[in-house]
Amino acid sequence: MAKLLKLVGVVLILGLVAGLVVLLPAHLQVRGVAAELPSRADLLALRTEAGPSRVGFITTSQQDLDRGTIGHNSVIVEWPNGDLFVIDAGMDEKSARDFGELMSTIAGASSPPVIHGTLAELMGADVARVQGVGFTHLHIDHTQGLVDFCASRGDGAVALQTTNQKTLHNLHTSEGAGIVDSSCLKAVELGGDGLVTDDRFPGIGAFNLGGHTPGSTLWAVALADRVLLFSGDITNTKASIDDDVDKPWIYSYLLVPEDTGRTAEIRHWLRELDGDDAFAVVVSHDIANHAAVLSR
Template sequence: MRAERRTLFAGSAAFATALALPAAAQAPAAAPAAAQQAPGFYRFKLGGFTVTTVHDGFFRRPVEGFVRNAPTADVQALLAEQGMPQDTLTVPFTITFVETPRGLIVFDAGTGAQMAPTAGMLAANMRAAGLDAARVNAVVVSHFHGDHITGLTTAQNEVVFPNAEIIVPAAEWAFWTDEGNAARAPEGQRGTFANTTRRFAPYRARIRQVEDGAEVLPGIRAVAAHGHTPGHTLYHVADGDAQMMYLADITNRPEVNARRPDWQIVFDMDGDAAAAARRRIMDRVSSERMRVTGYHFPFPSNGMMVRDGQGYRFAPADWSGVV
């Protein structure tokens, strides 16, 4: 970030005097470096709706082993082409809120400060953005991986969204609430069964299952994108002619999955289905020039997908100082 210094002089005499001073005497004392960044939230309008993306942090993982059906060298070459590190991949968590005339909605719930020391910033950034968890009247869940549902409750299992209805994809609910499916889940994801039970239990009376294609709330429709998980679901948001797609995990980092849609990552439960869904959704949002937000996109996760060769590229929207 480029710092700008502006010094106001009362007249030419003061200016000449200042030029004559030694550099050390002219320079103001340096402020100590801040330990924290500015609050991580960003707003934009979608018709009459206000969308706020909120940063929950990130985690890092090795590039090696991230893509299952491509050599690590190919993944590293793609990252290098885009100026990204080749050994470690930083995976952000970005939560999308939508303020509608009928109330405040959030898509997914974040990590709850319980998954990585570099994650768990949602609560602080919500406060900075003026978003009160008690005002959220619906949590709309894309799928049940831990980084999307752990933030439903605190480490003490207290509810985070006390007045919210919890809306979940029916196919996702059916899979993860049946322990008999454990053998069908990758070994590294089998903990999702217990985490599903734990995180949803305090909301049990307020859970509503929705089918693929259903209008889950006015202006919000479920879009099936199964493969990443058995019921992975995106959400189309529209107000009048304005529309956007909450992409959830249709890609992880778009610099990898969008550029190479057929690459299957370690978190995809059905890699072939995930790749097919990715192409179908990328075709739609790029053809319709639809605004998107994505859970693992670089913050503030607001822009469009455009075709780029055999794949797609994320084009960030212009930053605006006003909503």
């Protein structure tokens, strides 16, 4: 019995050490991204007459979990000349089913995901008008659909990425980074601190949020009447911003290494902006939030 207890103890300690070796660098890395958040004035300065005229969205798949529905949404920004910019690519059917199985294991999903189609399938002929793609972060559920997108689109569009998103990867973002780097998209790095822009896409700004992943990016899209703030997976629901709710401890410390101090700071900042008529916050996995703010 004593021998068995000793063995269990050794296994537990080895498991803990292995976990630390994998997770500690990721925790330290994500804590290194903490630049001052943009001011209201910085965000409003994105407004331009040349800016986009419409922002819609597509839900590629969704699944009911214990905590509510997780939607895999892509945002489509449109300019009057017909150019499109897409934020996040969702997944193809196989990856969505694999992801759904993972959710069944860790998030209590009792039914498989409902698959609506890939980004490219659901966009149809409009893929040819996509001139640029951005990602809120490089987790697989936001990047894998790029493979199918590229099969339809071919060359000609760019990937806009902040320097952090382009260069800082961890155990959960390396695969997605590989998909982006080997895709049909021409890499465009938005260097510098603060809200960064690209002349090809007037009215759009990107900012290094960190918090959820080291490359987590806020996409701000300035329409004539308000500035839309796409906050990615800083929270999984809009309600978590409204009610100031942390993700579960096991998620932020063991499953997805997050900087919970930073995610709290970002939540408070987003809540204040969302309470201002000039802004609206859109949370990546929250379908109802997309439907309330955007057009289909």
